[in-house]
Amino acid sequence: MIAAAVLGTASTALAAGPAQATGESTLTADPLSTWQTDGIVWSLAYAKGIVYVGGRFDHIRPPGAAPGTGEVARENFAAFDAKTGQPLSCAPAFSGGTETIRAMKPSPDGSLLYIGGSFGKAGPVGRSNTAALNTADCTIDGDFKPTVSSTVRALDVTDDAVYLGGQFDTVQGQTRERVAALRPDGTLLPFKATIRGSSISNDPTPGVNALTVVPQLNKVIIGGRFTSVNGSVLTVHALAGLDATTGKVVNNFTGWIPQRSAVKALVNDGTNFYVGAEGTGGGVFDGRIAGRLSDGSQIWKDTCLGATQAVLPYKGVLYSGSHAHNCSDTPGGFTDIGNRQHFLAQSISDKTILPWFPDTNDGIGEQIGPRALTMADGILWAGGEFTTVNDAPQQGLTRFAAGPDTGAPQVPLMSGSSTSRGRVTLNWKASWDRDNGSLTYRIYRDGAYLTSLAKESRYWNRPDMSYTDTVEPGSQHRYSLEVTDGTNVSGRNGPVYVTARN
Template identity: 65%
Template sequence: MTSRRPRLAAASVAVTTLAVAALSTAAGPAAAAGEPTITADPMSTWQTNGVVWTLAHANGVVYVGGTFSKVRPPGAAPGTSEVARTNFAAFDATTGKLLDCAPAFTGGAGTVRALEVSPDGKRLYVGGSFSRAGTVSVSNAAAVNTADCTVATSWRPVVTATVRAIESSGSTVYLGGDFGAVQGQTRQRVAAVTGTGSLLPFRATLDAPVRAITASPAHGKVLVGGDFNVVNGASSRALAALDPTSGATKKTFPNWLPSASAVKGLANDGTYFYLAAEGTGSFDGRIAGVLSTGAMKWRDACLGATQAVLPHKGVLYSVSHAHNCGTTPGGFPEHSNRQHLLAQSVADKTILPWFPDTNDGIGEGIGPRAMTMTTGEILWVGGEFTSVNGKAQQGLTRFPASPDTGAPQVPILSGASTAAGKITLSWKASWDRDDGTLTYRLYRDGVFLKALSRSSRYWDRPTISYTDTVTPGSQHRYSLEVTDGENMSGRNGPVYVTALG
């Protein structure tokens, strides 16, 4: 979290005898420096009765788009206390309160796939498959005035098929998706219009859908990602950099993505750009590139259908159902669980100790699909999940920067005497969703004895042991508690051990 100590800074603790199994997770230098993450503790959040595909925020409001017909309060079971919201809803970004802003997006496939706020925050652009926005006739793209939640009748570009991505840059609005024409003119899957909806000369031809767009005016390029193989008549698998005015190809990225992988999400922080990949038995992870040159900074080796990426204060957050990350620094081996939310070091791709989780959920069983970070540092996550951290929660959740409220579980303590006056205590390390290093506090006869700090992850919990020196033949009671630095578990035990004489 942003206000807390570095995640992986290990405390130096002197012990009489300490045997700790080596932690198998690789740690890169950035992880050792300890980028702070937000918490892994979900806040009370409204829910949807369907899939959330996209999120955006502006002026203290979080906008939610997807395929759903109702929302319900935090904790409400499916079908109870529901409020009608047709593929679009708005919430107070801080309190999470449901707001009255609720134009229905209907017709077509009846789904909202893309949300993007204008640079001045006055307009919310909406894309998807729909023919009406509230009472206004539209064609797969619309705009909502954020001040009063009215649908803007002055911005209604006619787009012939689903809009899957929108990027607003200066006075230009870029559209990506499945379409072949905009405003009656040929535009193959990507186009640019003005703030009044007029078609711009920008033209590029792609052979398959565009699913993500991120613009970098300072570097004179617009990056597009999707399912395509050919851009402007030349090979360009799933990713290309285009001239922001003409649409001409400025750079391709050969060998970045195999033929079975598509780009589902793009983001940039002004220096680097980041992509989310989904493949079929192929590359499924994240890549970081340098905006100025287009050079690859790093690429991880996780599987698991990455849907979106979001950089924030040196950390790259992502949503997927990650698995088999064993060769990525800080990563985990293939096991029965899939990790749906990840945080990585922007500097070196190390997977940081931040492990909130969802289930796969409904629909395609992907889990989370979209993210947005508010100015108050609350990460909103949407998707098709139906549980968060093991508790029922559908479609939406959110995580704050602070406070950290989750205490690690206290491990089971055991003890034995193997030599005169020596008692050896041991336990299996606990783990915490947002702290990589935990401190274990031992008590003898109710009096504090020793604190030991060690690293652990949910897939790697080493055995820790400590040997206490006491009077030969004496009996003692021991107990153990564990803290993440802010939250303390309950104390376990006591365990009674008699020292050999």
């Protein structure tokens, strides 16, 4: 047999930068079987083996069930076993107000789940936009029952304090503008800040959308729609660090968030903090920022467009929910290709967009897609407005794990020709995979393995590929192609019959 030879393939470089700068591994993009809601999920929380789901919905239904099929009543709140994903009987109804849960956070020991939103009743008892659930027996805590004048949109908890953010102006009958702190028994703490103004023309009401507490630094970082904190006009916009005892501004983050953007998500991992933002109009910031907790310095800031609603760090990767549609200036990113990517994974070390591309649709409501993320025993739970996941019907909830990886890449069409003596050239366009950047293409001649080629690809960048085989002049051969992501192998295509020129 005459040996085969590779004459050349398309460049492996992607236009927007490296595929995976520091080798972080991601979860798979294959969703686990997950129950659904019939409305919007605004918040997720995990404590003691249970995932809690809050939002605005009336029912949950089984995985794969169509709307109206197999429904179980759940009024804006549901609980699921974190490992199996099965619904639990813990189901107090949250009603009154606009009937929505916007924020949830467990106490550090997991014994209490603090819940905020717009409601007047939690289970059988009256509550004013916030409540606490005893996780051991699913009862509404009798001690924590503060009166909050309007919607609570953000929560974080330490051993001795519960921090609230939102659109309220009084708590327990005392002035607290958009942010407050209470003891676990509901006693109002001295922590106080004046949050004023908004640069978002279509939402003039100032508010705190997100906050994260850093107990070791006695700091609370707040984000939202505001133009001043404690009268600090022009130096603070949408993001600020506050002393956790007094409410005094300790970090201005001047220039981090432009005038027509607001912060929607904040979280910290004990070393860094992470910001998600959305904007309206031109010149906005819609992406993510990584900052250093110790000194409030910025580590990186991406430039993606498509409002970010949730961020979550896990094992060196920052997962996010957004509707990103242009990340052309971010390493590993994509240009405005006419579609929205609703989940992203980025290297925490250098912001590179990693090859992890599960997706949803925009869904219902404001048609944003994902709204909330939480990690539970190594499984990423996502909730929001979506009604499909990876193009299959799935409403409100989905889950992703580290494995197994079950999705094989599609095998591309291959053509073959011979334009010179004893040489056959095969051509095809690279495939792509939702959670693997580099794919291997196996070529078979006359049913026997011939060779393999590896290539980097993404759904927006599928390079042309080719392989040239050297055979006996005038001989006819059949060729086929299969693709593997290293775990899963596609079905073999072809065969393609080619006769080598004499």
